[in-house]
Amino acid sequence: MPGGSSLSAESVRRIRLRRQQLRAPHAGGPADVVRNLLAVQSQEFAYARWTLAQRSSAGSPPVVTAADVEQAVADGTILRTHILRPTWHFVHRDDLGWLMGLSAERLHQGNKGMYRQTGIDEDAAAASGRILAAAVADGAHKTREELAAVLGQAGFPSKGLGFIYHLMHAEISRVLVSGSPVRSAGGALKQTYALLEERVPGFLTSPLAGEDREQALGQLALRYFSSRGPATVKDCAVWSGLTMKDVKRGIDVAEEISPGSLGTVHFDGLEFYLASEEVGALTNGHHSSAIQDGGLPRLDLIQCYDEYVMGYSQSRHFLGGTAPYFPEDNGPMHVVLVDGRLAGWWRHGFSGRACELDVRMNRPATAAEQDALQAEADRYGRFLGMETKLV
Template sequence: MDADDVVRLRLRRQQLRAPHADTPEAALKNLLAVQSQEFPYARWSLAQRTAGASAADVEQAVADGRILRTHILRPTWHFVHRDDLRWLSALSAPRLHQGNQGMYRQTGIDAAVASRSARVLARAVAGGAHKTREELAAELQRSGFTGKGLELAYLIMHAEISGVLTSGTPVRSKGGALRQTYALFDERVPAAPTGPADRPVALAELVRRYFQSRGPATAKDCADWSGLTVTDVRLGLALALEIDPGALETAALDGTEVHFKPDSQHEPAAGGTARIDLIQCYDEYVMGYSRTRHFLGGTAPALPERDTPMHVVLRDGRMIGSWRHVLTGGSCELDIRTGPEPGDAATPGTDRAVDEAVEAYGKFLEMPVVRK
């Protein structure tokens, strides 16, 4: 297995190449969890792995609760399918709480405070009364909490991690931006078991789905992505192979073991002209790896605006630049910056491929898009 194999197989397993998913929630089921702190761009991560879903399609799936957005795995936002959230929360909650202990102490959140705030928050959203962060803050303040700053952030996060709150139906601000609301976890997540019944089997399920959707990758990649330890990942890997010996294959890559979906190394390489993908900076093609992220390759010129996420331009799976969008007056302006071609020779079809990527983004947004 070489670097070209790694790139080609990751593109296919992550469904950035055919066969694509039928729906955004099907793409999410394949990936298990998708980092989503930049909500507008995270919609794109799911949609571009489908046969043509729009931003509205993803928003509707979130509104309906088929896709939920919450703090899980690592202490950051992720999209998770509702059928996976209960077991995945049970698996990751202990390490998330452990990792947050320093901030809990700093903000005065002990077991008693967390329990009392959880009751306040649960009552506030019960019966489908989804509320924004500001509305939850007001409820906490009426019950004697400060309800501001870090205390508010960590009380809400504690409730998410503990299975009290999850995402509700988003609402639009006066400026048109979508705002997160919170709902009662038990009203949005199926109560009937839809996943692994105990921790060892949950470890096996997470590890199997990670490597099948992101392989070739290492145990360290999986551990950093999931927030678990390498020891836990190896336990999950051993059990996954015990349950289904054909679930994963192993190969050597730069002296390190990588795991991936069986037979994937035999798939033919794609030919033809260049393919351009515009992916968000937190896309799983980037964030799904740590130890082997360098296979992304390339360097991307920084965009001039400060505090603006630098999203990634891929040519045939390797980074060649950065992009961002600006929405003005019902249209979208794409600022795309690319570096020099390898060997200073343009790859045939690159300009046309960029135009096709811009067109695809316009269809996703369902508005006119122009390249700056």
């Protein structure tokens, strides 16, 4: 495994931006983004769509739209479920089985306290799981509200934490997964639930063990550090929900799976893992030219749960600030990046047929930054398919 090089803070940000496909070369489409990043935090669905689109083939044309992402979720290429940590993530259907095999038992273990608090024991979970499975069988995808009514009629909680954790238990237990989004009479997009075995035929429901688990650890380490490096073992452990021991074992197995694919660099007294070609670029002194992507400044509007933020814990300080931000007038607000550093906050709102972007920079924007912000707002408008203006 190549190693021994050092990094600057600017190099860390630039490499991460490129490996995460916020810089060229971009992904071919939303499914490719998820394949690269392995899992993408997505509890804020409206903004998570943008996370996938802005990493896909950039420019106009082609433009990856909100509808394109919704279609990938609707047809089951991209699935949305509780995985890795107790929150929603987008995952590619080809990766769901082994990722769930790694994380399901740890998620159940972490939820034990809430299961006790809400009265979800083994018998109750099995019974509600059967009811939920029957409700969505044969492609009868249902919204949360519809499933609440189903559980309520069977004597289970239909609201509050009890209802939420019955649904989550069914997801983690490989009963439910995301279905095709639907629109309400008022036009609002709503998520649905589907039967996992129908969305992913042949899905294996047993936890991984032995050599299968070792290989899964290796795949996770290889794909995490290739797409998010430079990152530390602790970064990967917190992101994946695995132990640091498991991550270290995964790094060893990754070397067996793909010899020489990962390398190491040192900075701030920490060891970082990353794609080995980035180490070579640093060592040869060509790193800046290899990753430069157009003129400066470069401004990005990303969601506060973007993998550029949430993919790190121990080394998140390279972001240059704390996210998400919850102002007094309701939140959260999302993240404005200038050349990879946190420079402000944003969120969208809708008035008539227009999208209004509330952007609050943490210092007055220069003329060049204001131009870059307008260009990014225009790109967001093309993604939404509507007029978008700064307010």
